Amino acid sequence: MIVKLFLINIFTDGLFSGGQVLVAILRQRSQTALLQTLARELKAPVTAYVLPYQDGFAVRYFTAAGELNSGGYAAPAVAKALYSSGLAPPDQPLRLEGLNGSVLLRPSTSLDGGVSLILPPAPAAMPPSAGDRGLPAGLDQSAVLDLLEAGSYRLICLEKPENFPAAYEPALGGRLVFSWPLGEAGYGLRCFGTAGEEAELPVDLDFHADLATFWGHRLGQTRLDIRHQARRPARLRAELTDEAVELAGKPQIVYKAVPGELTEGGAGDFQPA
Numbered sequence: 001m002i003v004k005l006f007l008i009n010i011f012t013d014g015l016f017s018g019g020q021v022l023v024a025i026l027r028q029r030s031q032t033a034l035l036q037t038l039a040r041e042l043k044a045p046v047t048a049y050v051l052p053y054q055d056g057f058a059v060r061y062f063t064a065a066g067e068l069n070s071g072g073y074a075a076p077a078v079a080k081a082l083y084s085s086g087l088a089p090p091d092q093p094l095r096l097e098g099l100n101g102s103v104l105l106r107p108s109t110s111l112d113g114g115v116s117l118i119l120p121p122a123p124a125a126m127p128p129s130a131g132d133r134g135l136p137a138g139l140d141q142s143a144v145l146d147l148l149e150a151g152s153y154r155l156i157c158l159e160k161p162e163n164f165p166a167a168y169e170p171a172l173g174g175r176l177v178f179s180w181p182l183g184e185a186g187y188g189l190r191c192f193g194t195a196g197e198e199a200e201l202p203v204d205l206d207f208h209a210d211l212a213t214f215w216g217h218r219l220g221q222t223r224l225d226i227r228h229q230a231r232r233p234a235r236l237r238a239e240l241t242d243e244a245v246e247l248a249g250k251p252q253i254v255y256k257a258v259p260g261e262l263t264e265g266g267a268g269d270f271q272p273a
Contacts, residue, residue: 001026001027001028001030001034002024002025002026002027002259003025003026003027003258004024004025004081004085004256004257004258005022005023005024005025005256005257005258005259006022006023006025006077006080006081006084006253006255006256006257007020007021007022007044007253007254007255007256008020008021008022008023008077008080008081008251008252008253008254009021009251009252009254010073010074010076010077010080010115010249010250010251010252011073011076011201011228011234011235011236011249011250011251012234012235012249012250012251012252013227013233013234013235014233016232017232017233017234017235018073018201018232018233018234018235018249018252019045019046019073019074019077019200019201019203019232019234020044020045020046020200020232021044021045021046021047021048021073021074021077021078022042022044022046022047022048023047023048023050023074023077023078023080023081024038024047024048024049024050025050025052025081025082025085025087026049026050026051028051029051030049032067035047035049035060035062035067036062036066036067039062039063039064040064043064045063045200045203046061046062046063046068046071046072046073046074046203047061047062047063048060048061048062048071048074048075048077048078049061049062050078050081050082050096052087056095056096056097057078057082057087057088057094057095057096057097058096058097058098059071059075059078059096059097059098060098060099061074061098063203067099068099068203069098069099069100070098070099070100070103070204070206071096071098071103071203072202072203072204072205072206073117073201073202073203073205073249074203075096075103075105075117076105076115076116076117076249076251077251078096079094079096079105079115080115080251080253081253082094083107083115084253090107091107092106093105093106094106103117103118104117104118105117105118106118108237108246108248108249109239109246110223110237110239110248111237111248111249111250113250113251114237114248114249114250114251115248115249115251116239116246116247116248117205117246117247117248118244118245118246118247119205119206119208119209119244119245119246119247120209120244120245121209121213121240121241121242121243121244121245122209122210122212122213122214122245139156139163140163143158143159143160143163144156144157144158144159144163145157145158145159145218146214148210148214150206150207150210151204151206151207152174152175152204153174153175153176153177153191153204153207154174154175154176154177155177155179155207155210155211155214156176156177156178156179157179157180157211157214157215158178158179158180159180159181160180160181161180161188163180164178164180164190174194175191175192175193175194175198175202176191176192176193177189177190177191177192177207177211178190178191178192179211179215181215181218181219182225182227184219184220184221185221185224185225186215186219186221186224186225186226186227186237186238187211187215187224187226187227188226188227188228188229189211189226189227189228189229190228190229190230191228191230197230198230199230199231199232200230200231200232201228201230201232201234205247208226208236208238208245208247209245212224212226212238212240212245212247213240213245216238216240221240222239222240222241223237223238223239223240224237224238224240225237226238234249235249235250236248236249237249
């Protein structure tokens, strides 16, 4: 069923950082229940199942809890696995078909060895601030440059990192992203959910189209470094054009495997990357 299995860290900022993805390249279509059970057994934050077909690649993404509509940071890991295994030309763009439509990836033009996720462009300017609506207690409104709703996230852009509230309480019924400028080079961010600060890179990265556009216009830059602060830190790079926001990062293959058959005791043949 599985031809090759890769464990890949994407948007790495050194060893054991960034988003962790298991990429399983399939021989044939498999039942959803089996894919879900395998994802639960493999215990990665995201498991991506890839099925090559004549004109491209179909991908389904699973966590231990269920299937995801889109791959987010997992899509660049899939691209890295396909490029490194010879299933896709390593110097060509790559389109992946998922439940929520297709995503376009390509080798990064600005980051050696990197892979870029191409996001639709955001409006050039964010809407006016919405007063103190949604701001956590202890955060001075005067320290907030702007606030935006983006998907399931509320984006709070701060004037400087020192403005981050010292006693932040978890968001009620929503997720918050705090960001601040890194000099003129880019921006940093921290993400919070109902249980407090998220320890890893969020799977959904679409909100970076809005953040990169905001900070790019404010800083006067079309290329931005992005530092995600968390237990597993991540480093990204954004390139802004009129047509797209290119979100690039470095992938690292931790290991690759040729799994055994799905029978009791099949351990597979693990190989170092």
